[in-house]
Amino acid sequence: MEQLSLLGQQNADTRSPQTVTWNPWHGCTKVSAGCQHCYMFRRDEAIGKDASVVQKTQMFNLPVRMLRAGAEKGAYKVPSGSHIYTCFSSDFFHQDADDWRQEAWDMMRSRRDCTFFLITKRPERIAACLPPDWGEGWAHVTIAVTTENQREADRRLPVYLSLPLRHWAVMVEPMLSALDLRRYFTEYADPEGRPLISSVSVGGESGPDARPCDYDWVLDLHAQCVKHGVRFHYHQTGARLIKDGKEYRIPRRQQHKQAHKAHLDF
Numbered sequence: 653m654e655q656l657s658l659l660g661q662q663n664a665d666t667r668s669p670q671t672v673t674w675n676p677w678h679g680c681t682k683v684s685a686g687c688q689h690c691y692m693f694r695r696d697e698a699i700g701k702d703a704s705v706v707q708k709t710q711m712f713n714l715p716v717r718m719l720r721a722g723a724e725k726g727a728y729k730v731p732s733g734s735h736i737y738t739c740f741s742s743d744f745f746h747q748d749a750d751d752w753r754q755e756a757w758d759m760m761r762s763r764r765d766c767t768f769f770l771i772t773k774r775p776e777r778i779a780a781c782l783p784p785d786w787g788e789g790w791a792h793v794t795i796a797v798t799t800e801n802q803r804e805a806d807r808r809l810p811v812y813l814s815l816p817l818r819h820w821a822v823m824v825e826p827m828l829s830a831l832d833l834r835r836y837f838t839e840y841a842d843p844e845g846r847p848l849i850s851s852v853s854v855g856g857e858s859g860p861d862a863r864p865c866d867y868d869w870v871l872d873l874h875a876q877c878v879k880h881g882v883r884f885h886y887h888q889t890g891a892r893l894i895k896d897g898k899e900y901r902i903p904r905r906q907q908h909k910q911a912h913k914a915h916l917d918f
């Protein structure tokens with residue numbers, strides 16, 4: 653046993669999975685209306701930092717960092733089974749991160765015991781940025797696309813839905829207009845006719861300069877999802893909610909709660 657231990661045998665990892673945020677790089681540039689009040693720019697401006705400079709962060713290698721002491725010494729710091737929100741202070745497919753992305757893919761490949769979730773507004777860059785062994789997609793990696801209005805849906809979704817992915821997820825946040833996604837549910841479907849898009853998540857805009865989100869837009873998209881069997885999640889109301897023609901200012905701490913109370917998720 654002692655010899656096996658010397659060869660690297662480790663105790664079983666008894667830690668529970670965690671939800672972790674991994675920002676391998678930080679900084680971005682704005683590409684569309686949804687970026688106008690990007691929270692990352694707001695936060696960086698508040699501390700005098702230029703958010704448009706994309707830089708590697710100190711947590712770049714987080715998924716493969718090891719514990720150096722304790723009962724689980726030698727195990728990964730991020731426990732097995734964890735869900736890793738990836739690149740939430742940049743865009744994973746930003747061109748200024750091209751030199752680092754392969755290494756990030758390598759880390760994701762070596763952590764197939766975890767799941768990774770990324771969101772991009774640059775689906776047109778994905779195909780050229782995938783790792784060579786991506787094939788039809790990695791089951792433990794979800795690349796979601798975000799679209800804030802019909803124009804961006806019509807620009808991004810045909811590209812996104814033609815990519816080799818194992819999961820397709822659409823974030824409509826901040827929702828800035830009504831959206832008709834019906835053609836993307838019917839024209840991009842599996843052999844049984846089920847939409848490739850498995851989920852749609854909707855939210856209004858937060859922050860001091862938030863633009864309004866009309867509840868009728870939310871209900872309409874919800875009805876489209878119900879009809880086509882696509883999971884729907886009403887994530888948050890945003891700071892300015894229009895309901896029955898009247899505008900409501902929703903404090904930040906109430907935005908998730910109020911959306912949850914609408915009972916639209918399925």
Ligand code: SF4
Binds near residue numbers: 680687691693743773
């Ligand atoms: S793509 Fe995302 S991170 Fe980049 S500026 Fe737009 S909202 Fe911000």
